[in-house]
Amino acid sequence: MTQEIPSIHADDLHAEATVGERTVGVRLVGSADTRSMKPLDAMLDRVHAAALERSAPEVVVDLRQCDFINSSCLKSFVVWLNRIQDLPTEQQYKIRFLSDDRKHWQRRGLGTLSCFAVELVRIEAEPRERA
Amino acid sequence: MMQSMENASFELRFAPNVALVATVRRFVTDFYGKVVRDDDVTDRLAVAAHELLDNAVRYSSDSQTVIGIHVNREEANLEVTIRTTNRASAAQLDAARRALDEVISASDASAVYAAQVRRAAKRTDGSGLGLGRVRAEMDLSLSYEIRDDSVTILARGRFPARRVEATNRAEDG
Numbered sequence: 001m002t003q004e005i006p007s008i009h010a011d012d013l014h015a016e017a018t019v020g021e022r023t024v025g026v027r028l029v030g031s032a033d034t035r036s037m038k039p040l041d042a043m044l045d046r047v048h049a050a051a052l053e054r055s056a057p058e059v060v061v062d063l064r065q066c067d068f069i070n071s072s073c074l075k076s077f078v079v080w081l082n083r084i085q086d087l088p089t090e091q092q093y094k095i096r097f098l099s100d101d102r103k104h105w106q107r108r109g110l111g112t113l114s115c116f117a118v119e120l121v122r123i124e125a126e127p128r129e130r131a
Numbered sequence: 132m133m134q135s136m137e138n139a140s141f142e143l144r145f146a147p148n149v150a151l152v153a154t155v156r157r158f159v160t161d162f163y164g165k166v167v168r169d170d171d172v173t174d175r176l177a178v179a180a181h182e183l184l185d186n187a188v189r190y191s192s193d194s195q196t197v198i199g200i201h202v203n204r205e206e207a208n209l210e211v212t213i214r215t216t217n218r219a220s221a222a223q224l225d226a227a228r229r230a231l232d233e234v235i236s237a238s239d240a241s242a243v244y245a246a247q248v249r250r251a252a253k254r255t256d257g258s259g260l261g262l263g264r265v266r267a268e269m270d271l272s273l274s275y276e277i278r279d280d281s282v283t284i285l286a287r288g289r290f291p292a293r294r295v296e297a298t299n300r301a302e303d304g
Contacts (some may be wrong), residue, residue: 011150011153012153031153031156033153033181033185034149034152034154034185035148035150035153059167062224068134068153068156068177068178068181070181070182070185070187070261071182071185071258071260071264072257072258073147074258074260074264075254075258075260078248078252078258079251080252081252081254082252082253102170103174104170104171104174104175105174105177105178105268108268108269109268111268112248112264112267112268114243115245115248116245116248116252
């Protein structure tokens with residue numbers, strides 16, 4: 001069984017994962033840069049394992065309160081997507097990003113991820129959650 | 132530091148580390164958000180500044196980096212320039228030259244960035260995406276100059292200033 005996935009409280013980034021019976025989600029708040037790359041990699045590893053264990057059809061990644069992701073952390077998502085691509089088709093799951101369209105970098109960065117794995121990435125632009 | 136409705140510039144000399152890079156990005160967002168009042172352009176500047184400074188941290192031999200950002204309003208456009216300069220060892224200069232040449236020489240910025248993303252999926256050392264991101268995602272042209280033991284990277288772009296004009300008119304009225 002997957003253990004609880006530890007949250008990240010690394011410098012400017014707060015991230016938490018939620019795991020249900022057949023659902024897995026990740027929420028990033030703040031900024032993900034070089035300092036948070038290793039904990040983010042570790043979290044996405046665990047999220048990947050949890051998604052496989054539950055045969056989750058998708059993982060929801062909520063970026064609406066995420067202010068920035070640098071290229072090192074963008075790579076973390078590329079690596080994750082690549083691991084899904086390497087799975088047999090029947091084990092592959094989708095990643096649905098919730099984004100805030102007012103954050104222009106999200107539109108551009110998620111576009112890059114979508115081009116890399118168009119068959120796996122879904123992007124939903126939603127209004128930012130109110131505090 | 133200089134600012135007006137027509138242009139806004141600043142230059143900073145410091146020893147960047149990953150924490151300070153984030154601080155500069157936040158400053159750029161705040162400063163240009165207030166001065167040019169164009170979220171899209173401000174976002175491009177902030178992301179590009181962060182990626183170029185990340186690069187400087189990686190390729191600097193003495194931890195001294197200069198970053199200058201200039202935004203000029205030319206009729207209906209905003210012309211933006213970001214310049215970073217840092218000293219580097221011969222090996223670092225070689226690595227920087229290779230990385231820059233790959234991105235600059237490509238006729239199709241999106242294609243070379245897509246190739247870098249595919250490569251990044253298997254890389255274990257760094258992402259190799261920063262410069263490609265500046266050119267392809269932020270739509271900024273790149274050039275560079277290596278003189279003696281220092282490298283200067285210049286990122287430039289021109290973007291419509293429609294929203295600036297609208298905001299300024301509203302305030303003037």
